[in-house]
Amino acid sequence: MGSSLLKGGIPLEYTSIAVELIVGYFALLILTKVLGKTQITQISAFDFISALILGELVGNSLYDDKISVFQVLTAILIWGALIFVTEFFTQKSRKFRHLMEGTPDIVINKGIINYNVLKKNHLDLNQLQHLLRAKDIFSVKECEYALLESNGTLSVIKKPLYDQVQRQDLSLPLKKATLPLSLIMDGEILYDNLKIAGEDDQWLQAEINRHGFTSSEDVLFAEWTENEPLFVQGYE
CATH class of the missing domain: 1.20.1270 (Substrate Binding Domain Of Dnak; Chain:A; Domain 2)
Structure with a gap:
């Protein structure tokens, strides 16, 4: 037709x-x-x-x-x-x-990741790191507070030590840039990152013990940065 x-x-x-x-x-x-x-x-x-x-x-x-x-x-x-x-x-x-709109949730409080808030918002550590990197924070230990807004964005406050200051204004020598690596996430060891860091299982276990944990399964998040102490946090 x-x-x-x-x-x-x-x-x-x-x-x-x-x-x-x-x-x-x-x-x-x-x-x-x-x-x-x-x-x-x-x-x-x-x-x-x-x-x-x-x-x-x-x-x-x-x-x-x-x-x-x-x-x-x-x-x-x-x-x-x-x-x-x-x-x-x-x-x-x-x-x-x-x-209707919800309220912001504090996912990082005084430098500590709030695991229960992450679960409540169905947010995993990889997603949290992605949101932090979007705010020019490449290491969790640089963040003092992080608020997850109702629209899914992240608002952050850096620790005073990591506030952005022009080094040339203070006449400070340039420092070599390093990329922080996640070694443990959700209790699992990331062996690829451990290899990149140039460390092994024995070293990591010793660091975990030094922070008061007996096993990697007790660790929520561990982050390595060159020439700095290992950042380790449990679930609580």
């Missing part, structure tokens, strides 16, 4: 798709302006889901002949109104804001 044609010879379904795209584009543009910049710059889990649904409302309607432009526009307006009302109440009520 052939497609229905308009007077200009353009298939009717193509015209319908074009109209729905144009209407959806301007509706989403206006909705984004009304909701504000937080939908993009400080996106939370709820904001992420709402953005997906808005996209699906427009995308699915393009290939469904039974859905008209007005139905698409109505769906967008209703969903946008729900989001707007939600944002309104999150600004007015702290309890509602906590329920």
